[in-house]
Every structure is written in C-alpha cells, then in structure tokens.
Amino acid sequence: MNSVKFASAIINKRGLTLCLLLFWAAANSSFLTLHSSLFLHAQSQQGMASYYAKSWTGRRTANGDRLHHDSLTCAHLKYPFGTRLKVTNPANGKSVIVRVNDRGPYHKKRIIDLSWGAAKALGILSRGVAMVVVERVPDDIVIPLKPDDNDRIEIPSLELEEIDNDSITPVWSITKPSPDERLMRDSVTIRKP
Numbered sequence: 302m303n304s305v306k307f308a309s310a311i312i313n314k315r316g317l318t319l320c321l322l323l324f325w326a327a328a329n330s331s332f333l334t335l336h337s338s339l340f341l342h343a344q345s346q347q348g349m350a351s352y353y354a355k356s357w358t359g360r361r362t363a364n365g366d367r368l369h370h371d372s373l374t375c376a377h378l379k380y381p382f383g384t385r386l387k388v389t390n391p392a393n394g395k396s397v398i399v400r401v402n403d404r405g406p407y408h409k410k411r412i413i414d415l416s417w418g419a420a421k422a423l424g425i426l427s428r429g430v431a432m433v434v435v436e437r438v439p440d441d442i443v444i445p446l447k448p449d450d451n452d453r454i455e456i457p458s459l460e461l462e463e464i465d466n467d468s469i470t471p472v473w474s475i476t477k478p479s480p481d482e483r484l485m486r487d488s489v490t491i492r493k494p
Contacts, residue, residue, distance in 0.1 A: 348412035350388065350433040352420035362403035370417035376403035377413055380437070388413065389434045390423040397422040398438060 355370045362368050364382040375386060380401045389396040399419050406414045413435055415423070425431035 344437040346412050346435045347432070348435075349410050349430050350413045350415055350420075350423075350425065350435075351406060351408070351411055351430050352415040352417055352425065355417050364402050366402045368403070368416065372416055373397060373399045373419045373422070374402045374416045375399040375413050375419060376405035377401045377435075378404060378406075383440065385438045385440050386413075387436045387438045388415065388419065388423065389436070390425060390431060391434060392431065393424050395423050 353368060353370070357368055358370045360368050362374070362376070366374070368374070375388070377384075377386070380386065382401055384401045385398055386401060387396055387398050397419050399415065403414070406412075411430070413433065415425075417426075420426050423431070423433070425433075
C-alpha cells in the first residue's frame with residue numbers, strides 16, 4: 302500500500318513541476334522563442350543521400366503508395382509519413398522538397414533515400430551517392446506527385462454545334478483550279494497563233 306502512495310506522490314510532484322514549468326514558460330515569451338529556434342535548428346541533418354533506381358517504379362513503399370521515379374518522394378528512418386523535407390545539395394546549391402513515404406535507408410552512412418526524380422533535380426544521378434542537407438518544412442507545401450490509380454483526372458466538357466456541310470468549302474478548292482479548268486487553260490494557250 303505504501304508503494305502505491307509513494308508512486309502517486311511522485312507522479313503528482315512531476316505533474317505539478319510540469320504545470321509550473323509551462324506556466325513560467327507562458328509568462329516568459331523569450332524562453333519559448335529561444336527553445337523553438339533551437340528546436341527548428343535541430344531539425345536539419347547533414348549526411349549522404351542515395352536514390353531509388355528507375356526499375357523500382359511500381360513497387361509499394363512502407364506507407365502503401367506505389368513508387369514512381371518522377372515523384373518527389375523519399376525514405377527516412379525517423380520522420381513520420383507525409384512529412385515534407387527540403388533536401389539541398391551543397392556542392393551545387395540545388396534543392397528540392399520531397400515527401401516522406403518510405404522507411405530507410407538501412408545503410409549506416411546514409412540519412413535519406415530519394416526518388417529518381419528528386420535525385421535528378423539535385424544533380425546527383427551521375428554520382429549515385431552525395432552529401433546533402435535535410436531540413437523539415439511546413440506540411441502545407443504541395444509536392445508534385447504522379448496521380449494514383451484511384452485519382453481521376455477531370456476532362457472539361459466541350460460544347461459543339463452542328464454546321465451545315467453545304468456551306469463549308471475547303472480553302473484549297475477555292476485557290477486551286479479544278480482539273481477541267483487546268484485543261485481548258487492549257488488548251489487555250491496552246492492554240493494561240
């Protein structure tokens with residue numbers, strides 16, 4: 302019985318401490334600003350990146366999507382599915398925003414696996430593996446993806462009107478003489494004395 306009371310006293314003390322800390326943090330806005338900037342800064346990683354070969358197109362990723370080589374997607378071990386990441390190649394300054402839809406890479410020295418399209422945008426296709434900087438970006442950024450099988454592309458409807466075929470005369474029939482007219486013209490010019 303004493304151990305239950307002791308555990309509840311510890312939980313209550315931790316809960317009270319947490320409440321006091323949150324109250325103090327809300328009262329002191331510079332504390333929140335400082336810690337949020339440190340948190341955002343900690344979200345960037347630097348390491349090696351590789352990419353999926355084109356032959357992997359059509360395979361299922363860890364979240365169930367089908368991989369397409371032109372889609373701007375990636376595999377990461379830590380970030381949740383759907384997270385948007387800005388990947389920058391420091392060698393040439395090119396960057397691309399990708400969406401996490403797979404887990405990996407399962408290689409000690411790599412931090413991210415990119416789709417073929419993302420690797421092409423970064424200019425790392427010829428090297429195979431390159432040093433990159435990975436930063437988290439807001440999730441409201443739209444990433445261009447290939448449509449899924451379930452996505453339907455809406456085609457606009459066109460209104461067509463009927464035209465009377467008798468009133469339509471092709472341009473070439475107006476400008477070119479008929480074979481009979483050419484024959485008469487040639488025969489007339491030959492008979493000149």
